[in-house]
Amino acid sequence: MINLLIFGGLDGIGKNMMAFESEEAIIVLDVGIMFPDIDMYGIDKVIPDFSYLIEKKDKVKCIFITHGHEDHIGAIGYFLEHINVPVYGTKLSLGLIEHKLKERGMVSYDLRVINDSSVVDVNDFQVSFLRVSHSIPDGVMTVIDTPVGRIVHSGDFKVDYTPIDGKVMDLNRIAQIGQDGVMLFLSDSTNALKKGHTLSESMVGESFERVFKGITGRLLVTTFSSNIHRIQQAITVAKNHGRKICFAGLSMENTAKIAKKLGYLNFEDEDVFFIGDVDKYPDNQVLILTTGSQGEPLAALSRIANDTYRLFQIKTGDTVIMSALPIPGNEKTVYSTIDKLGRKGIKVIYEEESKMHVSGHAYQEELKLLLMLLKPQFFIPVHGEYRHLSAHAKLAEELGVVEDILIAENGNVINISSDGMKIINKLVLHSTYIDSNDMRLEDESLIEERHTMANDGVVAITFPIDHKGNIDGDLKVVSKGVTTNPEEFMTGLKDSIVDQYNHFSTMNHLDIDTLSRTLEDMVKKYMSKRIGKRPAVIPIIIKR
Structure with a gap:
C-alpha cells in the first residue's frame, strides 16, 4: 500500500x-x-x-x-x-x-x-x-x-x-x-x-554584456535573491567592465554570503563595497544587486523608488535592469515601481524590451x-x-x-x-x-475580516444599557473608511438601531452575545441599503 x-x-x-x-x-x-x-x-x-x-x-x-x-x-x-x-x-x-x-x-x-x-x-x-x-x-x-x-x-x-x-x-x-x-x-x-523550449540561462549573460558596455552611469540589477546563476553572471560581466558590486536588501545579502561560502558564487571580498559608500566610487564603476523584482513594498528597490532607502538615493543617469518576470498577481506593484523610477528620469530595462530574464x-x-x-x-x-x-x-x-x-x-x-x-x-x-511579526493566524475568518475592513471600512457602536435592558444614554457611532460624509447617515443609523433594539428587547431575554450579533447584522443591512457597503461592525455593549 x-x-x-x-x-x-x-x-x-x-x-x-x-x-x-x-x-x-x-x-x-x-x-x-x-x-x-x-x-x-x-x-x-x-x-x-x-x-x-x-x-x-x-x-x-x-x-x-x-x-x-x-x-x-x-x-x-x-x-x-x-x-x-x-x-x-x-x-x-x-x-x-x-x-x-x-x-x-x-x-x-x-x-x-x-x-x-x-x-x-x-x-x-x-x-x-x-x-x-x-x-x-x-x-x-x-x-x-x-x-x-x-x-x-x-x-x-x-x-x-x-x-x-x-x-x-x-x-x-x-x-x-x-x-x-x-x-x-x-x-x-x-x-x-x-x-x-525554454531559453538557456546563459543568454541572460549575453544580454548583460550587451547592455552593460553601453552604460556609463550606475547600474542596478534586481532579481530573485535565490537566482544565484543570474547573480553570478551579473557579477562576472560587471567585473569585466571594471565595476565593483554591492548587495542591497537583506535576503540578497544573506543568500550571497551563503552561496559564496559554499562555493556557488565566485567573487573576491575586495570586489564588494558597502552601499553606504557608493559615493566613493565613480558612477561607471558601480553595480548594485538588489531585491525588489516583484515590487515588494519593503524590498530595497521599492524603497529606493520611494526615496525611503536611507543608504542610497537614485539619480538621473542611473539604469535599473529588472531581471525577473512579475509573478502572476504582482504585475501592479512591479509596474508601479517601474513607473516611479521612470518619473525620476531613471532608465528601466525590463523583459518586454530586452532579454533580461529566462x-x-x-x-x-x-x-x-x-x-x-x-x-x-x-x-x-x-x-x-x-x-x-x-x-x-x-x-x-x-x-x-x-x-x-x-x-x-x-x-x-x-x-x-x-x-x-x-x-x-x-x-x-x-x-x-x-x-510580519511571525504571528500565526489559523482562522481564515481573520483574513476575511481584514479584507472587509480594507474594502468596506469599519463601524464601531457604543451601546449603553441598564440592568433592565433599557437604553441608558446616547448611542455613539464611529466609522472609519466607510464614507467621507458619515454625518449623512449617522442620525438615521442611530434611529434604526434604537427601533430595531426596542423590537429585539420585547422578543428576547437579554443576551449580550445575541444582541451583539443582531446589532452587527442590522448595521450591515442598513449600510448596504444606503451606500452599498457592508463594513466590519464592532458593537461595544456597556451594561450599567
Whole structure:
C-alpha cells in the first residue's frame, strides 16, 4: 500500500508539499510557503496545513528537499517545531535551510547532504536523485522506489544544454530509469501552456554584456535573491567592465554570503563595497544587486523608488535592469515601481524590451521529452494552477505513452498500486497565515475580516444599557473608511438601531452575545441599503 498525500502546490504556485505513506513509514517531499495574494492584508506568507502528519508524527521519518526556493523550503522551520526529523537536501538547499532555522533560534536539527549519486533507505522506501537545471543551483529530481513500484518526481526543472555551472541534466540516466520502469511520474507544470523550449540561462549573460558596455552611469540589477546563476553572471560581466558590486536588501545579502561560502558564487571580498559608500566610487564603476523584482513594498528597490532607502538615493543617469518576470498577481506593484523610477528620469530595462530574464521551468517540448524518456504507467501533473495542470495532462495524453492520468487537488489522498490510481480521501486543509511579526493566524475568518475592513471600512457602536435592558444614554457611532460624509447617515443609523433594539428587547431575554450579533447584522443591512457597503461592525455593549 502506498498513499500519496498532497498538502499544497496544486492550487497555484506555492506551498509545495506532499508525502508518501506506506504501511511502515511516511516520507515528506518539500515544505514550502506561498507568498500572499494582494488582498491578504498584513500577511507575509502562507504555510501548508500539516496537522495530518502531526497526528502521525511517529510514522514520519524524514523530509526530502528538491531545491532551495522559498515555495519548497520556506515552511520547514514551522514543520520541524512539530516533527523534528532529518532533512535531506543538496548542499546549497541545506545551507539556505540552516540559515532559516538559525534565524528562528532553532539549535536542534538534523540536516543531511545528498548529491546525485546518493541513495537513502528509509524503511520500505529507497530514494535516489538526479541533478536538474533550474533557476537555482543544486536542484534534483527524486526517484522513490516503493513496495508497489517506482515513483519519480521531477522537481522544478528545465532542460538547459548550456547551464552556467556546466552541470547538464543527465538525460541518459533518466532514459535508463524509464527503461527500468516507472509506475508514477509527477512533473512540474508551471510552463505547460508555453510552446517550444525554454531559453538557456546563459543568454541572460549575453544580454548583460550587451547592455552593460553601453552604460556609463550606475547600474542596478534586481532579481530573485535565490537566482544565484543570474547573480553570478551579473557579477562576472560587471567585473569585466571594471565595476565593483554591492548587495542591497537583506535576503540578497544573506543568500550571497551563503552561496559564496559554499562555493556557488565566485567573487573576491575586495570586489564588494558597502552601499553606504557608493559615493566613493565613480558612477561607471558601480553595480548594485538588489531585491525588489516583484515590487515588494519593503524590498530595497521599492524603497529606493520611494526615496525611503536611507543608504542610497537614485539619480538621473542611473539604469535599473529588472531581471525577473512579475509573478502572476504582482504585475501592479512591479509596474508601479517601474513607473516611479521612470518619473525620476531613471532608465528601466525590463523583459518586454530586452532579454533580461529566462524561465527556470520547462516549456512544452521539454515536458514531452521527459515523458517520452520515462514512459510512466501513471502521470500526475503538479506545481501549477488548474490550467497548467490540465494543459500538461493534455500533452501527456497526446503523446500516448501514459496508461492513466490524474489531475489532483490539494488535500487528495491517492492510493497507488500497479493496478491504478484512486482518490480515497480528501483532507480538509486550513492554511496558516504568518504576519510580519511571525504571528500565526489559523482562522481564515481573520483574513476575511481584514479584507472587509480594507474594502468596506469599519463601524464601531457604543451601546449603553441598564440592568433592565433599557437604553441608558446616547448611542455613539464611529466609522472609519466607510464614507467621507458619515454625518449623512449617522442620525438615521442611530434611529434604526434604537427601533430595531426596542423590537429585539420585547422578543428576547437579554443576551449580550445575541444582541451583539443582531446589532452587527442590522448595521450591515442598513449600510448596504444606503451606500452599498457592508463594513466590519464592532458593537461595544456597556451594561450599567
